[in-house]
Amino acid sequence: MASCKCEQNLESQYQELQKVFDKYRTVQGALIPLLQEAQEIFGYLPGDVMKKISREIGVPFSKTFGVATFYSQFHLKPRGRNIIRLCQGTACHVRGAAKVFEAVSNDLGVDRNETTEDRRYTLETVACLGACGLAPVMMVNDDTHGRLTPDKAIAEIKKYD
Template structure:
């Protein structure tokens, strides 16, 4: 997943976006690929970028916004460099996932699907990570961590600072 691209200049990002428009010019069904590549450039989908996409391919903004909000792969707010996904599936729930989530949430000072002010972390919940035997489980970026306790989860997250 793309994280915040704050280190790039806005001018550079818009130049890249123009190159993406050129790539998909006269390409039927370009909305989703355009949104994907725009998100890769900006780290999320700012409203002005979605408006520019709508104008460029001649679709109403309502359609662009509808697609961006329908698919969970798209994000309308900046996300942290480290994406923490906390499993809330049945096995994790039964083994204390709520307490693990609460500990990480409290430590970071953010709630469900929020990012820290410094954009170091985004805390998300997911229905299942597919590692039920390791419940409760979380992923930080592409790393899976299981058999968590609240203290263990907080300690793991701190390693990603």
């Protein structure tokens, strides 16, 4: 996950967003890059930010919202500092991924695609991480952890506290 500037205060975030608007003002088809940079600034795409983007570039909000919800790279809710992706592919499933997910979910107190209240973790499931030989497998941020048991998964996650 790219580091966001979400620790800044709201006023400075909007100032930063204004610089992004200035950068793309004359660029045709700039909606996706604008959304990407706005998400980098805020850590996610708040509704008021998407409305401001729509107004600035003169596109209907429905189009901006449609693009933001179509692409999985965009997030409409705040995310955790650590993104946990648990593979649910066939090899992982056969080797106990459901039990790993259940244990991690219970330990963190969140379900699929939810973020802990302290915003330390966001728990996601993915169809495949491409590491079937390590099944069951998860990624925490950019780190891959394989041959998991429920207890091993929880222990690995605790290292990111």
